[in-house]
Amino acid sequence: MRLDQQRYFHCKHCSHKLRFGRRECGACYQHTPVYNRFIFWLVLVLLLTVSPLASLVVAAV
Numbered sequence: 001m002r003l004d005q006q007r008y009f010h011c012k013h014c015s016h017k018l019r020f021g022r023r024e025c026g027a028c029y030q031h032t033p034v035y036n037r038f039i040f041w042l043v044l045v046l047l048l049t050v051s052p053l054a055s056l057v058v059a060a061v
């Protein structure tokens with residue numbers, strides 16, 4: 001199953017089930033929340049993986 005066919009979140013304006021990764025609601029064309037974007041989770045995961053590594057590097061030096 002493709003990621004952009006998953007529906008995790010509801011539109012806060014019309015409660016339409018949002019397709020993941022879409023910038024606009026498919027029903028009312030309002031902007032979707034930032035957590036419906038793929039880039040948000042990508043940045044979040046990067047921060048969560050990089051920050052412990054960075055503290056290890058700082059501790060080693």
Ligand SMILES: [Zn+2]
Pocket residue numbers: 011012013014015016025026027028029030
């Ligand atoms: Zn909507």
